[in-house]
Amino acid sequence: MMAVTSQAVTSRTADRTAGEGAVVPPRADCVADPAGGLVLDLTGFGDADGAHLVLRHRDGGQEVRLPLAPAADGRPRAVLPGGAELPEGCWDAFAQSAGGTAERLVSGLNDLRSLVDRVPDGADDRIGVRIPYATKHGNLSVRSWLRAPHAEAGELHPGQEALEVRGRVYGAALTPDAYAELAGRAGEEPRRAGVHRDGAEFRFTVVWAGLPQGDRDLWLRPAGEDGPRVRIARLLDDIVDKQSVLVYPKVTLETERGAVTAGPYYTTDNDLAVTVTAADS
Amino acid sequence: MQISFLIHNAYGIGGTIRTTYNLANTLAEQHDVEIVSVFRHREEPVFACDPRVGLRHLVDLRKDGPGYEGDRPEYREPARTFPKEEIRYGQYSALTDRRIARHLSTVDADVVVGTRPGLNVLLARQTRRGPVRVGQEHLTLDSHSAGLRAELRAAYPRLDAVTTTTEADARAYRAKMRLPGVRVEAVPNSVPVPAVAPADGSAKWVVAAGRLAPVKRYGLLIRAFDQVRAQRPDWRLRIYGSGKQKDKLRRLIDDLGLYNHVLLMGPAHPIEPEWVKGSVAAVTSSMESFGMTIVEAMRCGLPVVSTDCPHGPGEIIDNGVDGRLVPVGDVGAIAGGLLELINDDALRRQMADAALKASERFDPARIAERYESLFSGLVTRNRGSVTGRMRGPLHRTRGALLGGAYAVRGAGLSALGKERSA
Numbered sequence A: 001m002m003a004v005t006s007q008a009v010t011s012r013t014a015d016r017t018a019g020e021g022a023v024v025p026p027r028a029d030c031v032a033d034p035a036g037g038l039v040l041d042l043t044g045f046g047d048a049d050g051a052h053l054v055l056r057h058r059d060g061g062q063e064v065r066l067p068l069a070p071a072a073d074g075r076p077r078a079v080l081p082g083g084a085e086l087p088e089g090c091w092d093a094f095a096q097s098a099g100g101t102a103e104r105l106v107s108g109l110n111d112l113r114s115l116v117d118r119v120p121d122g123a124d125d126r127i128g129v130r131i132p133y134a135t136k137h138g139n140l141s142v143r144s145w146l147r148a149p150h151a152e153a154g155e156l157h158p159g160q161e162a163l164e165v166r167g168r169v170y171g172a173a174l175t176p177d178a179y180a181e182l183a184g185r186a187g188e189e190p191r192r193a194g195v196h197r198d199g200a201e202f203r204f205t206v207v208w209a210g211l212p213q214g215d216r217d218l219w220l221r222p223a224g225e226d227g228p229r230v231r232i233a234r235l236l237d238d239i240v241d242k243q244s245v246l247v248y249p250k251v252t253l254e255t256e257r258g259a260v261t262a263g264p265y266y267t268t269d270n271d272l273a274v275t276v277t278a279a280d281s
Numbered sequence B: 001m002q003i004s005f006l007i008h009n010a011y012g013i014g015g016t017i018r019t020t021y022n023l024a025n026t027l028a029e030q031h032d033v034e035i036v037s038v039f040r041h042r043e044e045p046v047f048a049c050d051p052r053v054g055l056r057h058l059v060d061l062r063k064d065g066p067g068y069e070g071d072r073p074e075y076r077e078p079a080r081t082f083p084k085e086e087i088r089y090g091q092y093s094a095l096t097d098r099r100i101a102r103h104l105s106t107v108d109a110d111v112v113v114g115t116r117p118g119l120n121v122l123l124a125r126q127t128r129r130g131p132v133r134v135g136q137e138h139l140t141l142d143s144h145s146a147g148l149r150a151e152l153r154a155a156y157p158r159l160d161a162v163t164t165t166t167e168a169d170a171r172a173y174r175a176k177m178r179l180p181g182v183r184v185e186a187v188p189n190s191v192p193v194p195a196v197a198p199a200d201g202s203a204k205w206v207v208a209a210g211r212l213a214p215v216k217r218y219g220l221l222i223r224a225f226d227q228v229r230a231q232r233p234d235w236r237l238r239i240y241g242s243g244k245q246k247d248k249l250r251r252l253i254d255d256l257g258l259y260n261h262v263l264l265m266g267p268a269h270p271i272e273p274e275w276v277k278g279s280v281a282a283v284t285s286s287m288e289s290f291g292m293t294i295v296e297a298m299r300c301g302l303p304v305v306s307t308d309c310p311h312g313p314g315e316i317i318d319n320g321v322d323g324r325l326v327p328v329g330d331v332g333a334i335a336g337g338l339l340e341l342i343n344d345d346a347l348r349r350q351m352a353d354a355a356l357k358a359s360e361r362f363d364p365a366r367i368a369e370r371y372e373s374l375f376s377g378l379v380t381r382n383r384g385s386v387t388g389r390m391r392g393p394l395h396r397t398r399g400a401l402l403g404g405a406y407a408v409r410g411a412g413l414s415a416l417g418k419e420r421s422a
Helices: B015-027 B094-106 B117-126 B146-158 B167-176 B218-231 B246-255 B292-299 B331-343 B345-362 B364-384 B411-415
Strands: A027-032 A038-043 A052-057 A063-067 A076-080 A089-096 A102-104 A106-111 A127-134 A140-147 A150-158 A162-170 A179-184 A191-194 A196-198 A201-207 A214-221 A230-233 A251-255 A258-266 A272-278 B002-009 B032-040 B054-060 B111-114 B132-136 B161-164 B183-186 B205-209 B236-240 B262-266 B280-283 B304-307 B323-326
Touching (some): A027 A127, A052 A076, A106 A127, A150 A258, A162 A214, A162 A230, A162 A258, A191 A201, B015 B364, B032 B094, B054 B094, B094 B117, B111 B117, B111 B364, B161 B167, B161 B364, B167 B183, B183 B364, B205 B218, B205 B292, B218 B236, B218 B246, B280 B331, B292 B304, B292 B345, B304 B331, B331 B345, B345 B364
Parallel strands (some): A027 A106, A150 A230, B002 B032, B002 B111, B032 B054, B132 B161, B161 B183, B236 B262, B280 B304, B304 B323
Antiparallel strands (some): A052 A063, A089 A140, A127 A140, A162 A201, A179 A191, A179 A214, A196 A201, A214 A230, A251 A258, A258 A272
């Protein structure tokens, strides 16, 4: 009776200008496995034969090409194994048919339950984390981290006098020489904090008193001065942008130069930092 | 049957819109279905629309489009026939009045379905003789102002049926409105089977999802979780959603020192992959006109601990069997309900299985069957009526009038076209 004007599949992208009969971009559903691997299934894409799923590093020309092959349900599937090298950064996902141009993939369902509270195999020296997510335009990108060794931040306990940081180190042993380092971003001499260790788990406190204004990145030196310098970061879960979700209160301190606020935060790379800034009057 | 839905804006995001697509898409397997949207402000609908469902609009508000009508003088004149007491009144105009009147006086359908009070009033008054007139109530009678209730009382006797989402609200309509000859029937909202596998009950997370609005009482949930943490520090809570209460809830989390245990996740679309990251769901509202999130969580294999608030939760949850109902506003009872499921792995898994099974009754196929039987009964009654609304033979297209069972829809369509991610 009525003219069919709608389309079977609706794009998640906002305000596309194309009208009725527009070509709907292909969509990818992702399932993450506990070892850091990703399985990507495509809908709205043609023949898998000779086609690739292409990941392009946002900061440069680096490209990872994964062959597409039909899965059991017939959808073209690409697999990024947990052990595959995927350098750190943000990767935009495309699908490219044999001889065709790369089409940006729309983000579908991301089943990331196996990334929640992920505990990597202790035997792994290298920690690889890939979190697929939808960009603000609804497209699929994959955020990747690759760390060896890695210091995973756990619970943070911010207090009036100090911040207690708890965490776990992967790919390095904690020795009696272990300490934590607070490194300013303007080449200042780093400060040190003593580390309590319990197997691979560590904790230390950052005392606010005397800490000058500015941002400081937190590093772990598991074997002291002579060993590796390991960035403390929070990577082992499904949350792509920690700073909007893992939020901690700031404390206000009176100093000789006036009131300041101090507290921890995660950087856009999900690395742990602390900041001391002049309090708003 | 030819079934025509009339909706405020089929291109937006919201519970009524989602549930209308779920129903229309399923009914379209057996019937001719169209969705008529009063407004259209974007090119494509956010939710997936089955290609068999006709979708059209009455007023074009696509800003840069050639057919934009938002600058017409008639669009700026206030509405005269759309009820003044309706919350959406400000968005209606002389132009919508005229377009809706023309649509309803010429609508080619056996059944016309309105999806909000203001449209139901127009549908009662302006639909041409012939089609069955059904008004859906997606909120509740009690949530409307006295003025709107008076308008409904005057117009609704001209409907053939009013549907509510709960039995409690149907009882309210029967008790408080004089609706002789009008069928008042509760038909719950539908929720499709999720496109992800159900939760396995091992994750030590409680999950809640909804607008961060006062009615959701998330402050109670956070306080209850403070008690949970005291006993089970290995369990944590995720609250999905955005809203005006965010800063207040953030401060409460900070004051209670729960920043390592309670996470405000922000909005998530689709929500199903987030439910399955948890093993228990929590609802602490003081009012739920239906309780869509309860059904969603149950379909994802989570038992729900919910306040026994008006109207929906008590009709969805079988207390102690597939979830737990606790008194409204009682922090200790909410904590107790959560801890009962957190501390007893066997009970949690048993209730999760029961929740999966019980929530099948909300499948779009089952809900569409209930609507179909309501609609076809009314169509038959109207045809047999001597007093009027006689019309020609029913249009039959796909399937007979009383079609067979609807396919229980798999992942496919329901997974598509969910809301944009933030």
